[in-house]
Amino acid sequence: MDRPTGRRRPTPWQWLRYSVGGGLPEELSEWVLHDTTCRSWALRQVARSLLVISPLIVVLLVLIPGPFWIRALSALGGVLMSLLYSLGYLVETTEHRLVKAGYPAGTGAAVRDGRAGDHDAAATARRREKMYQRMDKRRR
Numbered sequence: 001m002d003r004p005t006g007r008r009r010p011t012p013w014q015w016l017r018y019s020v021g022g023g024l025p026e027e028l029s030e031w032v033l034h035d036t037t038c039r040s041w042a043l044r045q046v047a048r049s050l051l052v053i054s055p056l057i058v059v060l061l062v063l064i065p066g067p068f069w070i071r072a073l074s075a076l077g078g079v080l081m082s083l084l085y086s087l088g089y090l091v092e093t094t095e096h097r098l099v100k101a102g103y104p105a106g107t108g109a110a111v112r113d114g115r116a117g118d119h120d121a122a123a124t125a126r127r128r129e130k131m132y133q134r135m136d137k138r139r140r
């Protein structure tokens with residue numbers, strides 16, 4: 001089955017490498033821009049962080065001796081610390097991915113802010129239209 005023309009996606013191996021901090025070929029730079037600026041960009045970064053820590057968690061739960069509850073709490077602590085750092089450096093990490101893809105620093109924030117501004121302007125226009133309709137109804 002042929003893929004539609006437009007934005008290409010990385011192969012599973014390329015995506016795994018990208019998830020742990022590797023770069024992607026230049027022809028996938030448009031996908032990197034989409035990945036770091038779409039509506040779900042933060043969720044994607046959190047999912048990548050969980051993917052990176054998951055082998056360590058499995059090793060901790062399966063191979064380390066000791067009571068399971070201690071291993072489980074240790075794993076939970078590791079996941080929580082991973083998420084804390086992942087969320088703390090969310091913007092910096094995505095900007096670094098964009099710079100590695102060939103975009104100037106600040107591109108991700110600018111694109112996300114522009115989309116948010118467009119969304120806010122459209123929402124304001126809808127609220128004003130509703131207000132004007134209510135005012136017209138009261139005058140009649």
